[in-house]
Amino acid sequence: MNGNWNWDTFFDALPMVLEGIGITIGLTFACYLFALIFGFLWIFLRRIPVKSLNWIITWIMEFIRSTPPLVQLFFIFYAWPMVPVIGMALDPFTSAVLGLGIHFSTYIGEVYRSGIEGVDKGQWEASTALNFSIRQKWTKIILPQAIPPAIPMLGNYLIIMFKEVPLASTIGVVGILHMANSYGAQHWAYLEPLTIVAILFLILSYPSAILINKLEKKMNRRFDKKAIVKNSKGAVM
Amino acid sequence: MGEPIVRYENVHKSFGAVEVLKGINLDLKQAEKVAVIGPSGSGKTTIIRMLMTLEEPTSGEIIVDGKNLWHMEKNGQLVPANEKHLRQVRGDIGMVFQHFNLFPHMTILENCMTAPIHVQKEDKKSAKERSIEMLEKVGLGDKLGNYPSQLSGGQKQRVAMARALVMRPKIMLFDEVTSALDPELVEEVLEVIRDIAHEGRMAMVLVTHEMEFARDIADRVLFLDGGVIAEQGSPEEVFGNSENKRLESFLRRFRR
Numbered sequence: 001m002n003g004n005w006n007w008d009t010f011f012d013a014l015p016m017v018l019e020g021i022g023i024t025i026g027l028t029f030a031c032y033l034f035a036l037i038f039g040f041l042w043i044f045l046r047r048i049p050v051k052s053l054n055w056i057i058t059w060i061m062e063f064i065r066s067t068p069p070l071v072q073l074f075f076i077f078y079a080w081p082m083v084p085v086i087g088m089a090l091d092p093f094t095s096a097v098l099g100l101g102i103h104f105s106t107y108i109g110e111v112y113r114s115g116i117e118g119v120d121k122g123q124w125e126a127s128t129a130l131n132f133s134i135r136q137k138w139t140k141i142i143l144p145q146a147i148p149p150a151i152p153m154l155g156n157y158l159i160i161m162f163k164e165v166p167l168a169s170t171i172g173v174v175g176i177l178h179m180a181n182s183y184g185a186q187h188w189a190y191l192e193p194l195t196i197v198a199i200l201f202l203i204l205s206y207p208s209a210i211l212i213n214k215l216e217k218k219m220n221r222r223f224d225k226k227a228i229v230k231n232s233k234g235a236v237m
Numbered sequence: 238m239g240e241p242i243v244r245y246e247n248v249h250k251s252f253g254a255v256e257v258l259k260g261i262n263l264d265l266k267q268a269e270k271v272a273v274i275g276p277s278g279s280g281k282t283t284i285i286r287m288l289m290t291l292e293e294p295t296s297g298e299i300i301v302d303g304k305n306l307w308h309m310e311k312n313g314q315l316v317p318a319n320e321k322h323l324r325q326v327r328g329d330i331g332m333v334f335q336h337f338n339l340f341p342h343m344t345i346l347e348n349c350m351t352a353p354i355h356v357q358k359e360d361k362k363s364a365k366e367r368s369i370e371m372l373e374k375v376g377l378g379d380k381l382g383n384y385p386s387q388l389s390g391g392q393k394q395r396v397a398m399a400r401a402l403v404m405r406p407k408i409m410l411f412d413e414v415t416s417a418l419d420p421e422l423v424e425e426v427l428e429v430i431r432d433i434a435h436e437g438r439m440a441m442v443l444v445t446h447e448m449e450f451a452r453d454i455a456d457r458v459l460f461l462d463g464g465v466i467a468e469q470g471s472p473e474e475v476f477g478n479s480e481n482k483r484l485e486s487f488l489r490r491f492r493r
């Protein structure tokens with residue numbers, strides 16, 4: 001391997017590596033969406049007031065969280081098709097969405113849970129006193145208060161997931177890391193393509209981190225700020 | 238005055254091993270104003286929380302307007318009430334809490350409008366009109382677009398009352414509504430309750446430490462002690478010279 005940095009190689013590899021960026025970003029969002037939805041499922045399953053079910057769900061979540069995502073990915077892609085009756089072969093992209101999505105849904109579920117538990121119990125009582133249905137309590141009173149404070153944490157998990165998505169290259173999802181690896185194998189030059197991968201991750205995740213930071217500050221002020229806007233309108237009326 | 242609007246029949250309530258209420262029997266008449274006094278921990282708040290369905294009695298029955306609150310009939314048998322049954326029966330009951338419990342993500346107008354619109358399916362326009370009217374009545378007509386975080390404690394509590402009143406309850410419950418307020422804000426809240434009481438249509442149960450106030454507006458005062466109604470009668474009877482030693486020593490602490 002040539003240890004010296006070569007700009008020609010860099011510009012030669014760039015287009016090929018960039019070809020994978022759509023898949024990398026697409027997979028990130030697909031996994032994230034899956035995790036956001038599945039996270040809710042955990043919460044509602046865990047709130048079913050049956051003790052044994054509660055215990056099982058908690059245990060499953062703990063199991064998923066303490067197993068490496070790479071192992072889960074391999075299991076879904078290689079081992080799942082061998083499972084009798086329910087097993088089936090899945091393409092790499094779907095396997096990655098399932099594997100990473102389920103893994104992160106347990107973390108997202110925890111974020112939801114802390115948001116929901118952060119809502120004062122008086123809010124539940126007031127909505128009972130006003131005779132809201134259970135569904136209305138969730139949609140009109142509890143979740144609108146539980147989710148906004150959780151948004152910065154949810155954003156953090158988007159960035160964390162983005163950085164875990166290259167794991168999918170191990171089962172053949174052709175994202176940027178996979179492309180860089182192929183280029184390296186073809187030209188026996190790994191330094192430049194992998195540097196490109198690192199730079200791309202930096203370019204994408206650093207501004208997102210700043211954005212989330214801003215969002216967090218905004219969330220902390222949200223009720224006051226909205227109030228000022230509505231008030232000035234009220235004064236005009 | 239006809240049938241009582243609320244009847245407690247030998248109601249007991251335990252939290253774990255501690256029995257807080259040991260057999261409450263109580264009739265609340267239509268439009269009657271009842272003040273509940275007693276030392277803290279005597280179960281005053283628990284009495285009204287059970288009526289609001291926030292706490293389930295351990296045993297005994299509560300009848301609201303002829304309907305059993307915590308039990309319903311199914312195949313000719315009394316079974317524990319489900320959510321649907323609770324919603325039907327508690328519709329006539331409103332409550333104001335010690336810590337206001339306003340919805341922080343809504344303006345005060347939205348706080349008042351939301352339940353009439355979503356629970357009682359009233360149309361938006363009339364719910365809004367009635368809410369504004371009610372907020373004006375409690376002296377907050379100029380704060381409609383504000384959020385609860387921008388109000389003083391006294392103002393928050395007045396919003397909470399307006400929010401309960403727009404639901405047109407037949408029974409209003411007040412759970413130590415001035416206890417969390419700075420002393421100088423207590424009077425503005427009591428003033429509003431006095432107004433509501435003088436209109437006279439609703440039955441009211443007030444759990445309170447404001448003895449002067451209880452004497453003022455209550456038709457009947459209950460002294461709760463040791464999990465039972467230890468003494469009851471008109472304000473004159475209860476605050477006058479009662480023979481009950483516990484009541485005497487309880488009241489003495491307020492006569493400084």
